[in-house]
Amino acid sequence: MRQMEAWCVEVAVRPGLVDAAAAELSQQLASGSVTSIRGFLLPATLTREEVERAASELLADPITDRYVIATPGATCDDLWPDIGATTRVVARRRPGVMDPVARSVQTALADLGIEVEAAGTYRSFLLDRNTSRADLEYAGRLIANDVIEECLIDTLPPGLPLPGGICCETRVEVPLAGLDEDALNEISRNGVLSLNAAEMRCIQEHFASLGRTPTLTELETLAQTWSEHCNHKTLTGRVVYEDGDAEPRIYENLLKETIFTTTQRIDHWMCVSVFVDNAGIVDFDGKDCLAIKVETHNHPSAIEPFGGAGTGIGGVIRDILGTGLGAKPLCNLDVFCVAAPDTPEAEVPAGCLHPARVLDGVVRGVRDYGNPMGIPTVTGAVHFDQDFLGNPLVYAGTVGILPKTHVRKAALPGDRIVVTGGRTGRDGIHGATFSSVQLDEASETVSSGAVQIGDPITEKKVTDALIEARDEGLYHAVTDCGAGGLSSAVGEMGEKIGARVELERVLLKYDGLTPTEIWISEAQERMVFAVPPQHLERFHEICARFEVESSEIGDFTDTKHLELSYAGESIADLEMEFMHNGLPRPTRHARWSPPQLSDPELPWPEDLNKNLLEVLADPCVCSKEWIVRQFDHEVQGQSAAKPLTGSTRRAPGDAAVVAPKPDSPLGFAVATGLNPRYSRIDPASMAEAALDEAIRNVVARGGDPTRCVILDNYCWGNTDDPEQLGALVRATEAVCEAAFYYRTPFVSGKDSLHNEYHTGDKTIAIPGCLLVTALAIVPDVREIPDSAFTAPDRNVYLVGRTHKELGGSVYWKLAGKLGASAPRLGDPAPAIAKLRFLHETIGNGWVAAAHDLSEGGLAVAAAEMAFGGGVGLFLDVANVDYDDDIERDDEVLFSESLGRLLVEPHPEHEDDFVNFLTRLNVPIRQVGRTVTEPVLVADGITGDRVLEITNADLERAWSTPLARGPLAFGTGAST
């Protein structure tokens, strides 16, 4: 590695002020004396006066900080004499890993009149001199992630590392002729191409027919284009599905014949552009459209949670920017699936990060990307399950707005190919193909190139420039550089016409990249435009206004070929037809065999109060306020319903509502549904529950179920296993049938397969997860019901019928049982009618509060509405509309039957509310009444008192478990 001698400037907060970073580490180390240092590296060529000036005017705050300067080559001894004899751990980013602060320091020094070629940063912690080597190494693991940072002990960084080098290879040929399957597989595996034998064989034959040898660049291009991540070859492939003794069903294209067909059959007027662009586009108000997309970023988040989640949210934002001619992002959502934060260290498999660190990292990742972008993160969820130990899931979604006139795009021959935003580096190589590799203990090392750190400010600048250029009509098409980098972006835009790229024209972060690396790098924050020549000048001018770099790298052509050159030498010439349609389509087998399960016979509970408090404290149920408050959910000033609500501002809101036009009360509600636990019993239940919960959530917040669209996001284990693929097919059939009855079309979707972790001879597969996201129009944001009770002395109604469905429930999970009776939708016709009629009562202004029943059932929903609203509730269990086979209070209180909401109508409209719904045969029952005294009281089926808990106790149980974040459990140093 090349290195430059450097000054170290070390900055610490002055004594007496809070040193939050040190406090966090000292809590984890149980050590009192920790001081955190922000370190900066400046070239040794500067004079001491210049370094002094940089430190006093830029790097250290004159009021709250102090600093010391170490001359180049100095040791760290006595650098901080007044702190006393100390030792230190240092974390610094590996060469080439994105460091926006270092770049900013470089530009900010120019404001002081100091020009430097490079700058660097590091973090350091001063610890007591007596700290053992083992403790220092432990501290190092806590502060640094080996994938992106190196940890130094008791020394200063030796200098300013300079990434890059000299590129010596350009055109590299990879002979395939005559190779057997083993040899082909080896080429694929060694190159992280993730191409299977049939695909390698197909490429071999293609080039044999052309009579030439493929280049490495061509192989890589095909690997990117044909990757699961870009192509979804499993779900769009041929599948033979067996369910019991029935005749096997053959799908020629699984997604097309299920999800797409359902959308076509529904033929919803809101759908403007679905399943063709980077995101689904739906009509908002006739003039503008909403674009919505949800993505996953699981594999990178498993290895480097902060960078993985940050670049995940950054990627889905770029999807929205690259939808149509570009949509302006309005809000983000995120859903995390992790193992319990208090998992004992010993249970964490080798090579995995502890789930507490994963959760802490992904929260920081989303926060430090979404907040600076100025996009509110308005809703989300966290699910905990031990089978996410090896493969945590990170879903990130974005909704944007664009004029209806800007929905269509097409690059034309003669358009220049312009890349804007971040520069291209060696980061993120093989992200697209890596995402299909099953993780194992070695993944951390082989995949480090696929893990990146985001740079939100660059993406923010790109956003501002894009919207301005869009409104001036300066380009014909745009797309994001995501998985596969330029190869995917240019390949997609030129699919129907052709493209020619001169790779030496791509702006690089540093020298030394091979042309293939330039072509497939997944460096973040880049967008690709098709700009007609007459608009180039203005286009570059707008980019310059927002301090965005832009470069022309080639042309769209009419050759129907992708032609790449580097410094005049041809390095790839592929037919677009072969790239996009040459992929062989094997047949996969799928089989659904129901697991042998039965419902447990649990003893009658002695004290239901205790059970309810335990359910409220379960991590899946408990408050996520620690996370929610770290995400800016107010920026842009369009938030009409907050994630935490009620008079106490602590009740969980069912959905977020955004009113994107300040002069109009028209808004939209967005919410998610997911329950992985039901998947272990029946993926069909899991799928129906996800859809029903997402839609009930938006309806509870005023969303119109007849103006509602949904998204499907699968995260699954190994779908080469017929049983796992069978479970996926079963879930898909169930969600499609439900969606059809609900008349909620799918408008976008994505899948992440192969979520399995191998350690020793053990495989941990995630439970099948289908996340459903619902977006519904809210006709008037002034009629949004609260999610908590609003006043005492109000009658409370339960809408929907309660069945004996405790299979997969939180209540049984806490008893160590799974059961068999997972909730099902049953007859969908009344289910959707119920939601439509309920929505009418909300639209009429009759409803003060509504909250869906999900995990934890009636008891949890009632508790949340009571303590969130600061009023008590008397609940009469005998009045609940439940099935005859229910005999016990706990079954009524904790069943997780679908289709149910608790509703508090406005007293002056209560008769209207009841009469209207009763006349339309919607099952509603008055099950309780709010009271002034803040206590939840319930009488059971036989009239005995079964619950009596104060709001304070309920809220304490609910809000305590994650109140201080996942690291408060004192775990998290496993690597």
Place this chain on the structure above:
Amino acid sequence: MSNLATALVIKAPGTNCDVENSDALRRAGASVEVATTGELLASPEMILRKRILCLPGGFAHGDDVASARILANQCRLRLGDTLQRFVDQEGGFVLGICNGFQALVKTGLLPRTAGGLRQECSVVHNDSGHYECRWVRLRIESSACAWLPQGDVWEMPVGHGEGKFVPGPNFDAEASNLVAFRYVDADDSPTTDYPANPNGSLAAIAGLTSPDGRVIGLMPHPDRSYLPYHHPDWGRRELEGDEMAGAKLFRALVAAASG
């Protein structure tokens, strides 16, 4: 109305509240223009043609090194003369919100007890160690800023990771009449308790004014509290007809700067 104020909204790389501030200023009657810092650095005199300079929230230059540090250096080193002329000679008004407030403090435009441009106080990481998005209550203090409705208590959200106000050695945080806003609890008393004081600000200080009352800045966001449905109790209380806190602030500013 005549002579309505003209406002310039500054957009640095990473500023992300320029749209809502422009909207709120327009609703208050101002005519609004947005300039990037690049444009402003190229022709600083554009400030002098306006009556109000607005520095909105966001993460200018990523808040790299420290919040608003790089923007503040640009203001101090490259726009300092023009900014001082704007407030001292032209009678211009400056509003800084959140990141804009951090920039004004670090430029030395607030509290500016001694004239010139020298940083006297600072705004640093929240005591909680992380970003906080929540609604807070603010009391408008008896201060040198006469155009604010002193004594009123306003509700608006904060959204920041670095909002803890730390006074410098020469600033009397308890007694200064340059403290324009304090965080208050449910009883309207200034508080240093979390979460009513969301960041640990000393002396509960949420915002400042300059001695002439023409430069003000605060951490909470009036630009997220100017439409009725912004309020979390929308629907719970009858809020229609009540003017929102943010709308009051922008209206008072535009009124003071007009004429």
